Amino acid sequence: MIPAAFDYFRPSSTDEAFAHLQQHGPDARVLAGGQSLIPAMRFRLARPAVLVDINSLTDLRGARVDGKVLAIGATARDAEIERAPWIGERRWSLIYDVSRVVADPVVRQMGTVVGSLCHNDPAGDWTAAALASRATVVIRGKSGARRVPIDEFLVDSFATAVSDGEMALGAEFPVPDDHTAGSYQKVERKVGDFATAAAAVQVSLNADGTIRAAGIALSAAGPTAVRVDEAERLLTGQYPTAELVRAASDAASKRSAPQADQRGSIEYKKHLAGVLVARGLREALSRLGVQAFAHSGVQA
Amino acid sequence: MKVHVKVNGVGYERDVEPRTLLAYFLREDCRLTGTHVGCDTSSCGCCVVVIDGDRAVKSCTMFAAQADGHDILTVEGLAEGGKLHALQQAFWDQHGLQCGYCTPGMLLTAIALLKHQPNPSEADIRAGLAGNLCRCTGYNNIVKAVQQAAGTLGPAAAGAS
Numbered sequence: 001m002i003p004a005a006f007d008y009f010r011p012s013s014t015d016e017a018f019a020h021l022q023q024h025g026p027d028a029r030v031l032a033g034g035q036s037l038i039p040a041m042r043f044r045l046a047r048p049a050v051l052v053d054i055n056s057l058t059d060l061r062g063a064r065v066d067g068k069v070l071a072i073g074a075t076a077r078d079a080e081i082e083r084a085p086w087i088g089e090r091r092w093s094l095i096y097d098v099s100r101v102v103a104d105p106v107v108r109q110m111g112t113v114v115g116s117l118c119h120n121d122p123a124g125d126w127t128a129a130a131l132a133s134r135a136t137v138v139i140r141g142k143s144g145a146r147r148v149p150i151d152e153f154l155v156d157s158f159a160t161a162v163s164d165g166e167m168a169l170g171a172e173f174p175v176p177d178d179h180t181a182g183s184y185q186k187v188e189r190k191v192g193d194f195a196t197a198a199a200a201v202q203v204s205l206n207a208d209g210t211i212r213a214a215g216i217a218l219s220a221a222g223p224t225a226v227r228v229d230e231a232e233r234l235l236t237g238q239y240p241t242a243e244l245v246r247a248a249s250d251a252a253s254k255r256s257a258p259q260a261d262q263r264g265s266i267e268y269k270k271h272l273a274g275v276l277v278a279r280g281l282r283e284a285l286s287r288l289g290v291q292a293f294a295h296s297g298v299q300a
Numbered sequence: 301m302k303v304h305v306k307v308n309g310v311g312y313e314r315d316v317e318p319r320t321l322l323a324y325f326l327r328e329d330c331r332l333t334g335t336h337v338g339c340d341t342s343s344c345g346c347c348v349v350v351i352d353g354d355r356a357v358k359s360c361t362m363f364a365a366q367a368d369g370h371d372i373l374t375v376e377g378l379a380e381g382g383k384l385h386a387l388q389q390a391f392w393d394q395h396g397l398q399c400g401y402c403t404p405g406m407l408l409t410a411i412a413l414l415k416h417q418p419n420p421s422e423a424d425i426r427a428g429l430a431g432n433l434c435r436c437t438g439y440n441n442i443v444k445a446v447q448q449a450a451g452t453l454g455p456a457a458a459g460a461s
Contacts, residue, residue, distance in 0.1 A: 001340075002319060002321070002324075003319045004319070005317060005318075005319055006318055006319060007318065008301060008318035008363070008365050010365070010368075031363075031366075034361060034362060034363070034366070035342065035361060038321075038342075038361045038362070038363070039341055039342055039361060041319075042340070042341065043341075051318070053365070053366060055366060079355075083416070100427075103431075104345075104430050104431030105356075105409075105427065105428050105429075105430055105431050106345055106348055106356050106357065106358055106409055106431035106432070107342060107358065107361075107431060109355050109356055109357050109412075110357050110358075110361070110362065191430040191431065192343060192430070192431060
């Protein structure tokens with residue numbers, strides 16, 4: 001279907017974009033990559049009267065490691081993350097994994113990380129990764145820019161802390177230390193499908209081999225991506241053992257609150273959430289050289 | 301609104317509604333029907349065109365307005381003077397198509413893929429074409445065609461893992 005008619009603005013400054021959004025309030029939507037918004041408009045699930053295209057705003061482009069954060073601008077494409085010069089560093093392995101499984105490789109040429117966070121699909125990939133990474137979203141509002149932790153940002157399905165008239169300028173992912181690795185585990189029926197279930201895992205080790213910090217989040221496990229607080233608590237301060245991984249996996253199954261659909265039953269998806277957290281932990285630990293947790297399967 | 305684009309090196313200026321999708325702009329306003337519309341919902345990749353030389357996009361999921369001021373390459377722009385582009389010739393040689401409906405999208409996705417990865421492995425090609433669906437050939441010959449165009453198809457490549 002062809003989308004309903006709308007007025008199109010392509011401002012040349014962030015101030016101008018913000019002014020349009022302030023003027024049109026709930027009738028306006030920001031157009032970044034459009035890979036969720038345009039299909040939604042075509043299905044008439046979304047009928048914004050005004051689109052504010054932010055693709056000309058040079059200050060919102062790109063993804064840069066800037067001191068203590070990876071700053072991802074509102075129009076930085078998934079493909080830019082996939083090809084970033086720093087993406088091969090072990091510390092970014094969670095982001096590396098995600099950047100290769102979001103949608104499909106052509107959609108990733110247009111789709112944006114920040115747009116995905118703002119869309120807040122319950123089965124999105126970046127939302128789970130942002131939770132596990134403890135990212136922050138920078139929102140421009142009437143009183144200037146504010147930084148909102150991802151846990152507060154993800155309000156409900158397709159709803160975020162970005163209010164009418166506001167816009168997300170970017171996202172900030174803390175730069176993990178040298179002893180950090182992650183993994184993203186996603187089960188999808190086909191390339192480009194939303195996750196049946198997915199788990200984002202990030203683990204940092206102390207010098208003595210105990211877990212200093214853990215980020216564990218699930219996608220397709222509730223109205224938004226969810227943090228598995230219980231698993232994070234269990235893991236922190238402990239030596240990684242098979243029993244500990246099993247306990248974190250059980251906590252993830254328990255925390256998962258999926259909906260039954262054509263991708264699977266509630267029981268199956270809850271089980272899968274646990275399996276994927278266990279796989280993610282083993283992979284992240286393996287990347288950190290904790291070989292006891294390497295996959296037992298045949299290595300390439 | 302006015303949209304100016306360069307398609308295959310030729311300038312087009314058209315007055316369209318903002319809601320005009322790039323695929324329809326190319327087909328109906330520019331009369332370039334080589335770009336196919338398959339699923340119309342960004343799943344199949346039949347409508348892929350290349351923007352600014354190296355970016356493959358699904359033109360059913362982009363507004364023509366967003367392409368304003370940009371260079372677009374479509375399947376019509378591949379052959380030169382009646383001579384097939386090396387990638388088209390490779391699809392011919394390897395029997396990389398049957399009905400041909402997905403072929404323009406496959407070709408344009410592969411053009412961008414080879415810009416970013418001039419020497420792709422078979423796995424790179426399979427991963428890079430994962431957003432393009434073909435319902436006839438079963439992909440093997442499409443992958444071989446891209447390998448041929450990249451110069452990586454041969455006895456040496458066949459033996460590598």
